[in-house]
Amino acid sequence: MDWSNTKTIFIIVFLVLDVFLLSVFLNRYSTSQFEFIKEASIEDKLKSYNVEYEELPEEVSKEPYITGEVKTFTEREIGELSGQSVRLRQNDTNLVSYLKKPVKLGENKMDDIRSFIESNVLYGDQYSYWDTSEEKDGTTYIFYQYYQDRQMFENIKAQLSIKVNRQGEIVSYHQMMLEKLMENGEEEEILSAHQAVQTLYLNGLIKPNSEISNVELGYYTVVQLTETQVLSPTWYFKIKSGDETKKMYVNAFDGSIYKNEESS
Structure with missing residues (x-):
């Protein structure tokens, strides 16, 4: 050549x-x-909508899916609970406890409730506070499990609910739990909090004069079998518009949106 x-x-x-x-x-x-x-332009649009929102987390991390199994409580574990009348339901996965002597709460109710949980509830240090529900006969304080400092949002299988009567006394609690929590698959880059807000806006879920708060990264169940769950990293937002408050969840991998509504 x-x-x-x-x-x-x-x-x-x-x-x-x-x-x-x-x-x-x-x-x-x-x-x-x-x-x-x-x-x-999205930020400008939110500003033009008069939407108030707290400073959003800036970091973009890599996160995995996690899996867990619904815990079955044992008689040995129940034996560790003193001063309580305990019943197990749903194949021993739902622990219901009635205190033989109600515990009076002081002025710092939440501190007293946390102290009670740490001392009287199995694996109580694995739950963090989520919300409060007012009822006719008292107040229920709702806690959910967390994994590596990130809460499992609205997961009934990982919930602890503390019942306080009208006299300000803890009288009972219900507990469920996930165990054998582990990372599943390789870590993947997630959507930033800003991108999650964009997703909500582009889907028409942020109205003028709204207020966005409680921005938090946690885990939301995406696959739920009888005994096993798969949870995905998920952004949580509380959006208040007038008398309506919405809890919004944006899957941090694919941008899927989950929501529920409540009255203020």
Whole structure:
């Protein structure tokens, strides 16, 4: 083969490659610029809607799915609970306890409830406070399990509910729990809190004059079998609009939205 022709072919190939790489670079730069402009416009839109929201977490991390099994409580564990009348339901997965002597709460109710949980509830240090429900006969304080400092949102199989009567006394509690919690699969990059807000906005779920609060990254159940669950990293937002409050969850992997509503 003629060396002159071969050299010319190589030069042309390298020129084409250079042009291709340049086009890839420019395309990525253009895309990043577009994303920046798009994010800025979303912020402007929220501002024009008079939407108030707290400072959003900036970090973008890599997270895994996690799996867990519904715990079956044992007679040995029940034997560790003193001063309580305990019943097991749902194949020993639902522990119901009635205190033989109600525990009076002081002025710092939440501190007293946490102290009670740590001292009187099995694995009580694995639950964190979530919400309060007012009822005719008293108040229920709801706690959920957490995994590596991240709460399992609204997971009935990982819930602890403390019942306080009208006299301000703890009288009973219900407990369920997930065990054998472990990471499943490789860690993947998740949506940022800002991208999750964009997802809610683009789906028409943020109204003018709303208030966004309680932004938190945790876990939400995406697959639930009889004894096993798969949970995905999920962003939580509380959105208040007038007399309506919505709890919104955005799957941090694929942007799927889960929600429920409550009255203020």
